[in-house]
Amino acid sequence: MTESNEHDPIITISHVWKYFGHLPALQDVSLEVSSGERVVIIGPSGSGKSTLLRSINRLEEIDKGEIMVEGQDIMSRENNINLIRRNLGMVFQQFNLFPHKTVLQNLTLAPIKLHKLSREEAEDRALGLLKKVGISDKANVYPAMLSGGQQQRVAIARALAMQPDIMLFDEPTSALDPEMVGEVLDVMVNLAEEGMTMICVTHEMGFARTVADRLIFMDQGQIVEAGKPDTLFTAPRHPRLRQFLNQIL
Numbered sequence: 001m002t003e004s005n006e007h008d009p010i011i012t013i014s015h016v017w018k019y020f021g022h023l024p025a026l027q028d029v030s031l032e033v034s035s036g037e038r039v040v041i042i043g044p045s046g047s048g049k050s051t052l053l054r055s056i057n058r059l060e061e062i063d064k065g066e067i068m069v070e071g072q073d074i075m076s077r078e079n080n081i082n083l084i085r086r087n088l089g090m091v092f093q094q095f096n097l098f099p100h101k102t103v104l105q106n107l108t109l110a111p112i113k114l115h116k117l118s119r120e121e122a123e124d125r126a127l128g129l130l131k132k133v134g135i136s137d138k139a140n141v142y143p144a145m146l147s148g149g150q151q152q153r154v155a156i157a158r159a160l161a162m163q164p165d166i167m168l169f170d171e172p173t174s175a176l177d178p179e180m181v182g183e184v185l186d187v188m189v190n191l192a193e194e195g196m197t198m199i200c201v202t203h204e205m206g207f208a209r210t211v212a213d214r215l216i217f218m219d220q221g222q223i224v225e226a227g228k229p230d231t232l233f234t235a236p237r238h239p240r241l242r243q244f245l246n247q248i249l
Ligand code: ADP
Pocket: 020, 023, 025, 043, 044, 045, 046, 047, 048, 049, 050, 051, 052
């Protein structure tokens, strides 16, 4: 076995194709993400952004190509996808909290079951995370009692409770009322500053500009352009990116 080092990519996506029926949702997509890198993916609706994110933790099964996460081929039968997934935190547009569990229970369930933590250890970890996302006072309430922004912060804390190496965000602020977007982005900015490896699909261009090491523009299942956010915003090369930016900025 070869030793990994910090310069190795933590995720390698090579020539990936994914079809829904005859429709190619991903067409020959390749992308390498290094440890600690912040990648932001933008692109029009239907361009394959969610399919790409979901393929990384095998919520979608790719048809061709290869995806390596921390040196493991996620499609290989020899690798346990459940173990790989524990290092991949995912946050969705819809918060997907367990409605009949309290906030604290939402955060302690998986660590108790999968990390074999005692209840006390799991609660300590959970309370630390709730403090980090600014909702310590809501530990014992049910998700329905919370605003959308608070629910999404709980969802982020729940993902972090498994101490993942990588966080995947799929439009985490798209379902929120505008006044709640900032509180969720703040949590994501803090995570980025702590050095978390992140791949974020978002339409928040201010966030992309401040946080992204690399901005990726997808269209029709392909990565059309990638580079420093400033470069893509100020000097987009591809006409489809220019058109997209004109529509959203
Ligand atoms: P985005 O996240 O960029 O909006 P998606 O990855 O959700 O795009 O979708 C890419 C394409 O794949 C779209 O044409 C979409 O309709 C199609 N698609 C996504 N999920 C499914 C599915 N489960 N079944 C059939 N088609 C799908």
